[in-house]
Amino acid sequence: MPYTDDVAGARRWTKGPTGTLQIFSFKVAAIAEELRWPLHDPYFTLAGPTRAPVLSDANDSVRFEVVLKVKSSTNESEDKDLSYLARKYRIFKTNHSRGFSFVSTSKLSKLEWTVGYLAKSVEATISVQVIHGSWPHGCRGIFSAGTISLDDMQVSLLSLEDDKLPVTADGMITLSRHVACVEIEGELRISVATECANDEQVTTKDVAIFAPRKAGRSSAILKVYSSKNTVQQALVERSWISDIVGAPSALALCQYVQLCTRLRDAQLSTEPDRLIWRWTTDSQYSSRSCYDTLFQGAVTSGSWELNWKSWAPPRVKFFVWLACLDRCWTSERLARRGLPHAARCPLCDQFEETMAHILTGCPFSKTIWYEVLSWIRSTSGPPTVEGDFAEWWSPAVRTAPRQLRKGTSSLIMLTAWGIWKHRNAAVFDNARPSVASLFQDIRAEARQWADAGARGLRQLLLKLAFLG
Numbered sequence: 250m251p252y253t254d255d256v257a258g259a260r261r262w263t264k265g266p267t268g269t270l271q272i273f274s275f276k277v278a279a280i281a282e283e284l285r286w287p288l289h290d291p292y293f294t295l296a297g298p299t300r301a302p303v304l305s306d307a308n309d310s311v312r313f314e315v316v317l318k319v320k321s322s323t324n325e326s327e328d329k330d331l332s333y334l335a336r337k338y339r340i341f342k343t344n345h346s347r348g349f350s351f352v353s354t355s356k357l358s359k360l361e362w363t364v365g366y367l368a369k370s371v372e373a374t375i376s377v378q379v380i381h382g383s384w385p386h387g388c389r390g391i392f393s394a395g396t397i398s399l400d401d402m403q404v405s406l407l408s409l410e411d412d413k414l415p416v417t418a419d420g421m422i423t424l425s426r427h428v429a430c431v432e433i434e435g436e437l438r439i440s441v442a443t444e445c446a447n448d449e450q451v452t453t454k455d456v457a458i459f460a461p462r463k464a465g466r467s468s469a470i471l472k473v474y475s476s477k478n479t480v481q482q483a484l485v486e487r488s489w490i491s492d493i494v495g496a497p498s499a500l501a502l503c504q505y506v507q508l509c510t511r512l513r514d515a516q517l518s519t520e521p522d523r524l525i526w527r528w529t530t531d532s533q534y535s536s537r538s539c540y541d542t543l544f545q546g547a548v549t550s551g552s553w554e555l556n557w558k559s560w561a562p563p564r565v566k567f568f569v570w571l572a573c574l575d576r577c578w579t580s581e582r583l584a585r586r587g588l589p590h591a592a593r594c595p596l597c598d599q600f601e602e603t604m605a606h607i608l609t610g611c612p613f614s615k616t617i618w619y620e621v622l623s624w625i626r627s628t629s630g631p632p633t634v635e636g637d638f639a640e641w642w643s644p645a646v647r648t649a650p651r652q653l654r655k656g657t658s659s660l661i662m663l664t665a666w667g668i669w670k671h672r673n674a675a676v677f678d679n680a681r682p683s684v685a686s687l688f689q690d691i692r693a694e695a696r697q698w699a700d701a702g703a704r705g706l707r708q709l710l711l712k713l714a715f716l717g
């Protein structure tokens with residue numbers, strides 16, 4: 250078989266896919282009574298490339314020669330034969346792959362091996378590289394190759410009895426065997442199975458499937474189960490540090506140093522690990538506490554609560570909400586969108602019209618605020634030129650006696666709404682701005698609101714009537 254790790258087509262093919270024999274496993278099934286088998290595993294590790302013999306057209310038989318020696322620890326000449334046998338098998342070449350088991354018995358041992366005949370096959374050279382992470386602690390692993398046709402037969406590429414993965418500096422895993430055959434029209438399956446025994450035995454497997462080609466390279470990613478270390482295990486000899494992969498950012502390095510410092514003197518109890526939700530007193534998660542957590546550190550504005558809790562018709566509440574968000578169509582906003590707009594404020598004809606100007610800065614509005622606040626005997630001053638309406642609103646309400654605060658709040662909303670309506674009349678109906686008429690309208694509308702159900706406002710008006 251030609252070596253074909255080239256760009257497809259670069260090398261001329263001299264031979265098509267052919268029948269091959271693949272040795273899957275080799276096992277010492279029994280040994281003579283007087284001998285003692287020193288190993289746990291009766292299976293041999295088939296090391297080296299372990300290339301498959303090709304069955305030629307001229308020869309359909311294959312001869313296996315097996316020499317097993319008992320090594321002397323001191324002198325090679327003292328090695329003893331455990332098995333020495335040579336067998337010839339006739340393989341009937343067909344278009345179908347099939348597996349065989351052979352058994353050979355010698356004076357001292359009984360050997361079993363499994364072989365697969367793979368029809369019209371090519372040979373894959375397999376390499377595995379660690380591209381991320383590290384082998385999980387305390388996990389055994391088996392890397393193996395197989396084909397879809399001989400589903401229950403696997404070529405062992407590497408068997409890890411402990412968690413020591415043989416890896417070179419560039420992350421390449423040193424496989425004990427790295428060649429497997431596959432039918433050109435079949436599927437090559439490379440798998441990694443892990444068995445982790447931490448608190449419980451966990452067995453996982455990931456499989457990558459390759460479509461065989463006559464030449465070229467294919468690659469796929471296999472995921473290795475990562476055992477969930479307990480905090481206790483992670484702290485042993487600071488093994489958690491080795492789980493950090495990749496180049497950490499400056500922020501990650503800072504966090505690493507902080508974590509290192511905190512963990513330095515950490516003492517764990519024997520209690521099992523458990524998750525703790527830090528935002529509730531009983532450490533139990535609740536969606537309510539999660540929602541509240543979202544607002545940690547947020548600056549609350551009293552105006553939102555005032556807006557929705559004060560009595561006002563919905564359209565007024567909506568207007569005040571938009572005004573606080575600066576979402577009303579003032580000249581300044583129209584200008585930002587490139588829409589036709591008035592050059593100056595229609596109420597004072599002096600300044601650019603912004604929402605803040607209309608509600609707080611405009612001399613016209615300031616006069617209105619002054620009139621309204623004087624009417625209700627408020628000790629609060631009108632909103633300032635620099636100030637924000639939403640910020641002024643809440644403290645202004647708090648200057649009122651407690652029982653009059655709801656009414657005061659409603660009246661402030663009504664005044665803001667009145668100024669806006671007055672502005673709209675000036676813009677759209679060419680009405681002349683008038684402090685007197687607007688103040689009159691506000692007082693009239695306040696009575697309407699009180700009649701419509703604004704109890705706070707009603708109380709405020711009664712107090713004003715009493716005071717005369």
Ligand SMILES: [Zn+2]
Binds near residue numbers: 595597606607
């Ligand atoms: Zn103005």
